[in-house]
Amino acid sequence: MPALIDMIDQGRKIPHHRPWARAVVHSDVWRFAASQLAETHWLLLGLWGDTHAVHMALLEEGSTGIGVISLECADGRFPSVGQTHPPALRLERTIRDLFGLEPTAGPDPRPWLDHGWWGLRYPLGARVGHPIEGYSYDFLPSEGESLHQIAVGPVHAGIIEPGHFRFTANGETVVRLEERLGYVHKGIEGLMAGADLTMAARLAGRTSGDSTVAYGIAFARAAEAALDIAPPPRAVWLRALMAEIERLANHVGDIGAICNDAAFALMHAHCAILRERVLRAANECFGHRLMRDRALPGGVATDLEASGIACLRALVVEFRRRFPALVDLYDNTASLQDRTVGTGVLQPTLARQYACGGYVGRASGRNFDARRMPGYPPYDSLRFEVPLLEAGDVNARVWVRIREVEQSLSLIEQILNQLPGGPICADVARSGAGPREGVALVEGFRGDILIWLRLGGDGKVERCHLRDPSWFQWPLLEAAVEGNIVADFPLCNKSFNCSYSGHDL
Numbered sequence: 001m002p003a004l005i006d007m008i009d010q011g012r013k014i015p016h017h018r019p020w021a022r023a024v025v026h027s028d029v030w031r032f033a034a035s036q037l038a039e040t041h042w043l044l045l046g047l048w049g050d051t052h053a054v055h056m057a058l059l060e061e062g063s064t065g066i067g068v069i070s071l072e073c074a075d076g077r078f079p080s081v082g083q084t085h086p087p088a089l090r091l092e093r094t095i096r097d098l099f100g101l102e103p104t105a106g107p108d109p110r111p112w113l114d115h116g117w118w119g120l121r122y123p124l125g126a127r128v129g130h131p132i133e134g135y136s137y138d139f140l141p142s143e144g145e146s147l148h149q150i151a152v153g154p155v156h157a158g159i160i161e162p163g164h165f166r167f168t169a170n171g172e173t174v175v176r177l178e179e180r181l182g183y184v185h186k187g188i189e190g191l192m193a194g195a196d197l198t199m200a201a202r203l204a205g206r207t208s209g210d211s212t213v214a215y216g217i218a219f220a221r222a223a224e225a226a227l228d229i230a231p232p233p234r235a236v237w238l239r240a241l242m243a244e245i246e247r248l249a250n251h252v253g254d255i256g257a258i259c260n261d262a263a264f265a266l267m268h269a270h271c272a273i274l275r276e277r278v279l280r281a282a283n284e285c286f287g288h289r290l291m292r293d294r295a296l297p298g299g300v301a302t303d304l305e306a307s308g309i310a311c312l313r314a315l316v317v318e319f320r321r322r323f324p325a326l327v328d329l330y331d332n333t334a335s336l337q338d339r340t341v342g343t344g345v346l347q348p349t350l351a352r353q354y355a356c357g358g359y360v361g362r363a364s365g366r367n368f369d370a371r372r373m374p375g376y377p378p379y380d381s382l383r384f385e386v387p388l389l390e391a392g393d394v395n396a397r398v399w400v401r402i403r404e405v406e407q408s409l410s411l412i413e414q415i416l417n418q419l420p421g422g423p424i425c426a427d428v429a430r431s432g433a434g435p436r437e438g439v440a441l442v443e444g445f446r447g448d449i450l451i452w453l454r455l456g457g458d459g460k461v462e463r464c465h466l467r468d469p470s471w472f473q474w475p476l477l478e479a480a481v482e483g484n485i486v487a488d489f490p491l492c493n494k495s496f497n498c499s500y501s502g503h504d505l
Helices: 004-009 027-038 086-099 188-192 197-204 209-227 233-261 265-286 306-331 334-340 348-353 358-362 371-375 394-418 474-481 486-496
Strands: 022-024 043-049 053-060 065-072 077-079 102-104 147-152 164-170 173-180 436-443 448-455 461-467
Touching: 004 022, 004 027, 004 053, 004 065, 027 053, 027 065, 027 077, 027 086, 043 086, 043 448, 043 461, 053 448, 086 102, 086 474, 164 486, 173 474, 173 486, 188 197, 188 461, 197 209, 197 461, 209 233, 209 436, 209 448, 209 461, 233 265, 233 306, 233 394, 233 486, 265 306, 306 394, 334 394, 334 486, 348 474, 358 394, 394 486, 474 486
Parallel strands: 022 065, 077 102
Antiparallel strands: 043 053, 053 065, 147 164, 164 173, 436 448, 448 461
């Protein structure tokens, strides 16, 4: 079996593509890559379209092998990857919706992001006009005695993003769940085209609001790779600090929300207080509760003052004083354990097949963290553990979050102790650099975020693709819910906490 990098070396390599190679390949090589994915020798990091081509980012797990292969679609078609590798299905449907490129022998011809209300088809490709009207969407059939369907959403109770869930149930037991998303499609990849780096960075940070720091860092690293520049050391460490603060806020909020869906509101209240403490500290340190638009190409927009350092040290002290008691409360409440243990089990084989990252993957035995592999600074200078469990249930996903909260507290302390001095931003040449491309893989609180970027000779964005971890997690929620009762769906759903906005672009 040839190594991934050997296969790329045999193709037509694209110059100025950093830090990992990209090559244009023939259709037989594309099919071979699909077969390697089907056998899980390689893992799929991303699959996206272009005006007349498709691109696929691949990971050779167990090594540092990451690469991008591209296939030119002269006739507007490409061999389906989803035919043999189900994680590619929704990505292929999206390519068809946005670019009009057709996956040959694709097993699912239904649209994904296009709900029929855009006024045109293939908005990033041929832009074919069609009436502004919705169309029916055929959910997959289920056969058997005593089955009934329950339709939930896209409008939900409370403040939550829209998504439609179609349950097929036998009594209270879920036989099948099928999701319909795309209701919050924002056209971010279309808005990216022609934008300068400043505007594009702002757009990237709005892909999924709860991961705005991670997206900002991923876009900045992709742009810096394309331009072959390095941000100042202090900026690199400040980015990591903001990323861990973002992880801390989201994890503690999720722990409380999961408990709330199990009717244990006390944990929700206490975790909400701690999350608010984190957001206030972020605002004091970086001038924004979510730290939006603080990570940018070349560095960061805001420095950390002495008062901010003192604020974060006090936050760590408060967490270490209050959080262990909440962990004990969770672990020793029998009625809560009865709801979370053994509920919504995701099998490790599925987690690996889908290259599922973050707490979802790590709770099901997939030992992957982009901070470790392929890795990026300053995490190579920091000590941290990646928690790993095998049970794959709601309880395991809670415990991975608990352990990651503890690790983030340690990382925040280490960063504050080692934070270098100096400038916080390097000059970024926005024009005259010639066409070049960059790619980045960054660990957000949900898992790994992939951003691929192509800059034109004028320094503006020609094409940018942003892949949220939720692309490979939403389908697994369908599998995890199967066999559970309908009433446990909110609990399973919150334990995954997939992003609608990040998935819907």
